[in-house]
Structure formats: C-alpha cells, structure tokens
Amino acid sequence: MVRMETVIGVDVGGTKVAAAVVGGGALAARVEHPTELGDGAALLDGIAAVVAEVEQGTARAAVVGVGLPSQIDFSSGTVVASANIPLQGVPVREELQRRLGRPVFVDNDANCAALAEAGLGGVDDLVMLTLGTGVGGGVVIDGQIFRGSSGLGAELGHIVIERDGPECPGACPSRGCLEAFCSGTALARDALAYAEAHPDSQLGRELAQEGRVSGRVATEAAQDGDPDALALLQQLGVSLGVGMAGLINIFEPQRLVIGGGLSAAGDLFMPQAISEAESRALPALYERVTIGLARGGADAGIIGAGTLAAHEFQRSNRGEG
C-alpha cells in the first residue's frame, strides 16, 4: 500500500493560474492569481509563487502537476507550441522542478481535465472537449490519458467540419475546424458580425455603446433572453454536434463531456449539440455513449493536474517511469 503523498494541482490558463491541494477529488487551500503574461520566466516564477502560497499552512507537497493550454512533449515536459501563454519552446517541467525542488509533471490542460472527468464519471473511456478561448480536447482510453505517439495528440479542436469554413483563430493553419466554430473567439467573431449587420439589435446597440462585442457579452445577452444572441449560441451548438458525432464514431467513448468556460452556458447550446450528434453519429455507437457537461466545472483542470501527478509519481516510484 503506497502512502498517498500530498499533491498540488495547478491549472494555468490564459487569464489566471489556479492551484490547490488535490486529494480524493476534493480541493483544499485553493489559490488563484492572474496569469503573468510578460514573459516565460515571469510566468514560471508566478506558477512557483502560487504553489508556495497553497503550501502556507499545509504540508509540503511531494509532487506538483501542472496543466497548460499548450501542446506539450509529455516525456520532456517541454512546450512545443503555445498560442495564449509565453512558454513556446520552454522546458517547463525542468524549469519548475528547479524552482520547486521536487518532481513536477506537465501536461496539456485539456488532458488533465479529461482525466478528472473520467474519475468523476466513473468511466475508463472518455472524450472531453474544452470550449474556451480555443477548443481543446482530452481523451482517456482504458483509464489512461491518450497523448499520441509523442504527446502532441488529441488536438480534437482541429478536426474540420466545414472544409471551406472560416479560418481557425488558433495556431492552426486550417479552416472550418471545430475551433473556428465553437470557441469563445469564434463566438465573439460571430457576435461582432451580427452586431455590425444589425445595428438595431441588442448586440448592435452593445457595439455602438461599448465599441466591442465579446463572446461573454453574447452569452449574457442570450441568457437574458435576447433571441439573436441565443441563435448564435444555438448555431454554435449545432457545429459542436457535428464534431461530437465524428468523435463518437472515432473513439466510441462511454462518456463525452463538454467543459471549459463556455460550458457554463451549456444549457443554451447543448440541446442543439446533442440533437445534431444523434442525427449524425453511427446509431450503434451513439446508443452506448452518455453526453453531458463536465462535472468538475472550473476546478477540473486542478483536479486532473493533481491526479496526473499522483499517477505519474507512483509509476516513477515503481520504476516504470
């Protein structure tokens, strides 16, 4: 019986860094600060400072897990590509191990969240889509994070659903991929276009008053009953459903969950997403999947990063790592 060490999970986003002690699915000593976006060193120092703050008054954690919104070479813990935080090319695992003086494991934030959701959902095979600034993906197969041959895989936001669709707003050369339709960035683009074309609409008045229309504004307008904003969210849901059907056909997961910031407004678009997925997925596969919103909510990234670190730490102590 391995004693369960204290583990800290860190979820690094484009706007904030959140961390907590993770144990048995519950969080303790949660801390959150704005993300230091100045440069890589400042961001790494900021992550180390958040870990130190979590540890004030609790036992020192034996291992730290970090989820980043980036493509990561998992074995080395180096960021291969990163659009929203200044860590491109940085060996984050090595840098943080030096700063923190203990083992650190680093993975894509969507991978971490997917691992948390599989645990919360009680399944071994799960696909998760994370709708935030971009669209991230996480896949759990037989209880393990699936990463591709060298840790860069499961980029589920970059499957094309409309080959001639809009350019992907992320660090992706394609067009018409899921991220080009279902990300917060895509929603903001569509809301702005609608506002410009319909100055008398609620979104149009928002644009005239504020000089901009964000995805958040569109979501809030839809929640307040604006039919135009609601239509944009429903349209996002239909696009999401097209992608979901493909992922069901590919992975035949037991469960498919939608997380990320936009999932807080999931009641506005999930009925359309589920209906579209049902109409397109192979029936024998659709029958076997449950679909829902992520249960871990905003903390799934922290829980997953901690769970990952605990798994990997135990593996390395058993000599498998």
Add this chain to the structure above:
Amino acid sequence: MVRMETVIGVDVGGTKVAAAVVGGGALAARVEHPTELGDGAALLDGIAAVVAEVEQGTARAAVVGVGLPSQIDFSSGTVVASANIPLQGVPVREELQRRLGRPVFVDNDANCAALAEAGLGGVDDLVMLTLGTGVGGGVVIDGQIFRGSSGLGAELGHIVIERDGPECPGACPSRGCLEAFCSGTALARDALAYAEAHPDSQLGRELAQEGRVSGRVATEAAQDGDPDALALLQQLGVSLGVGMAGLINIFEPQRLVIGGGLSAAGDLFMPQAISEAESRALPALYERVTIGLARGGADAGIIGAGTLAAHEFQRSNRGEG
C-alpha cells in the same frame, strides 16, 4: 518461448473471401473465392470451406483469424452492423468456432489491415484509412488495435469534412463524411454526374455506350490520361487530405497509410491528399508523421487477421483473455 502455432487469416470482402496460412509476414496456400451473399449461413459455410481448402496439404491451423467489413463487438465476435455482407446480428465467432472446431477471432477488416501495416512499417502508432466500397479505418496505439470502449470504434470514414456535403452512401445517417467523398461509391457517383453533365467527355461516351459509369471505369480512364477523370481522382485526394489532417491532429501517429482497392490508383490522388494534409495539419504534428500507401497491398487483410489471431491466441493461453 511459445511455439508459434500455424495460423490461418481470412479476409472477407463484399465480393471475395481470401485466406492463407500466415507466418512471419509471408503467406502460404492462398485461396480466394467469391463471397456467398445469399444469406448469413451460406456465407459462414463459405468461409469454413475456404479454410478447409487452405488446409489441404498443410498442417491443421490451431487458430483462425477473420476480418469482416462490419462493425463488430470484439469480445463476443458478433456483427453489430454490416452494410455489404449478410451477417448483421450474427455471432460470427461462435458460429465459425462451431464449424471449424477451434478458436476463432473476428475483427473489423480495417483493424486487421492496420495491425499488418504497423508490423510492416515497424511502428507502434499507426492510422490506416481503407478506401474501398466504403471508407474504413484502423488505428494501432502502442502496438495494439484500438477498438473503442466495446469494439465499435475507429470508424474513421465517418468524420464529417463538409457538414452540408453529400449524403453518406454507407450505413451512416450523416452527410459530408469522408466516406461521402473518398469511397469507391462516391467516386462512381461523381463520375456518373460528370458523365451526365458532359456527354462529349470520355466518361460521357462511356455512359452512352455502357449505360453506366463505375468508379473502376473512372480510375482506368484517369490512368489512361483522361483529364476529366483525373480531376475527379485529384478532387477525391483533396478531400482525403482534409480528413487526414484531422486524424493526424487527433492521433499524432508515427505513420498514416492509405489502403483498400482504390489505393491501387494512389499515384493519381496521393500528391493532392498529402499537400492538403500538410496545409491543414498542426505543423508540429505533421512533422512527425510519415504518409504512404499500404505496403501489404491486397493481402494486408489476410496478414492482419492472422496476426490478430496469433496475438489473441497467445494472450488467451497466458490466461489474459
């Protein structure tokens, strides 16, 4: 050291059943007969007869592996869905074990072919697309066939690349999926439409003379230098590339191969497919994959079915099965 038993691999297609003794990547005593499409019992009897014919003059095989163009529940060996052969709902593994009096393992033909290609390519992580009457998929992760949570996954032909595209010609309720653009059925549809719209073209004259235009006729015309037919194949290649990019982003495979009957004309469409995939896949992932035609050719299905049976038979003898 486990003694390598004699293994027979059987590849069941919509038009023919081919079987051989499989050992070390080489085939012996290869036999091929038309597929009995009358009913399930006749087809099962036909498969058993082909196995018996292979065994004339060779040692009795200890185990038989069978690849079918169907969705299969691998653990039970039951066909869940099958468009082109009359085995829907049939417990093929059980039926063939009774007929053959020995262990039989049954899997999707594309899964079998992918396993063969991973072995031939010397990689552990591979994605294979099989372009035939439909578009099948096979995925190998860490040297193992990936099947989804209950054996129905890896339906790679049913990811959407154009949400409002043509209806899928297969047993799939969607439209605009890879099978709707890159299958032999889709090629025949496009060739017919072209011939009808251009009666003075080579394809148009073929239609007037023969009353029909098949995918095979279009492929042969393209190979003979007809620019219109060639354009159809190149267009198929571009569609294929859109799907390939998505699969590279999802699986980050070491190798991606294209097999199936249409791959015999791969020189006509693979340059377009590769160029499109390169322009759309995430660069860091594209750099790490090699793309090519299946090396096993028409025999990959037999080799894979035999390899699968050998693996599973050894597993069950070790008490893992």
